[in-house]
Amino acid sequence: MHKRKIFYVIMLMAGMVTLFSCEYEKIFFDAPDPTVPISYSTDIQAIWDKGCIGCHGAGQTPPDLTPGNSYNALFTGGFVDTAVPNQSIIYTCMISGGSMAVYSNAADAGKVLVWIQQGAKNN
Numbered sequence: 001m002h003k004r005k006i007f008y009v010i011m012l013m014a015g016m017v018t019l020f021s022c023e024y025e026k027i028f029f030d031a032p033d034p035t036v037p038i039s040y041s042t043d044i045q046a047i048w049d050k051g052c053i054g055c056h057g058a059g060q061t062p063p064d065l066t067p068g069n070s071y072n073a074l075f076t077g078g079f080v081d082t083a084v085p086n087q088s089i090i091y092t093c094m095i096s097g098g099s100m101a102v103y104s105n106a107a108d109a110g111k112v113l114v115w116i117q118q119g120a121k122n123n
């Protein structure tokens with residue numbers, strides 16, 4: 001009888017750990033591991049290619065987010081703030097409440113933020 005009780009307690013604890021780890025994934029999904037380097041040319045440009053260049057092409061609405069032009073356009077237009085990364089327009093426009101949020105998602109916005117926090121390199 002006593003052993004069975006211990007078994008239930010262990011199962012209950014295991015269940016809770018499983019539940020909470022799912023919750024954790026959900027809450028922190030949009031925050032990529034800040035220690036893993038983000039590449040502008042592969043990770044970030046892919047976001048622009050997927051959801052932005054239809055409107056932000058060369059000669060269209062600034063910033064020009066097309067490959068080869070986007071990095072310079074972000075800096076010359078003042079869309080990146082390396083001193084206060086989470087105030088960068090390119091990030092704030094993508095998060096919930098931002099003017100471009102409908103074309104984006106939290107995971108992509110999180111990548112953009114970490115890229116800026118890592119120094120917004122043209123890597």
Ligand code: HEC
Pocket residue numbers: 047048051052053054055056061062063079089090093094099100103104
């Ligand atoms: C359907 C067309 C369209 C798409 C798709 C689109 N944009 Fe825009 N974007 C605009 C227009 C129009 C403006 C200028 C008016 C405004 O700010 O809403 C703009 C403005 C901006 C600005 C300047 C905002 C400011 O406050 O100065 C940024 C930065 C931007 N977009 C980034 C993005 C990013 C990043 C994506 C993709 C995730 C994206 N846009 C997708 C049409 C679009």
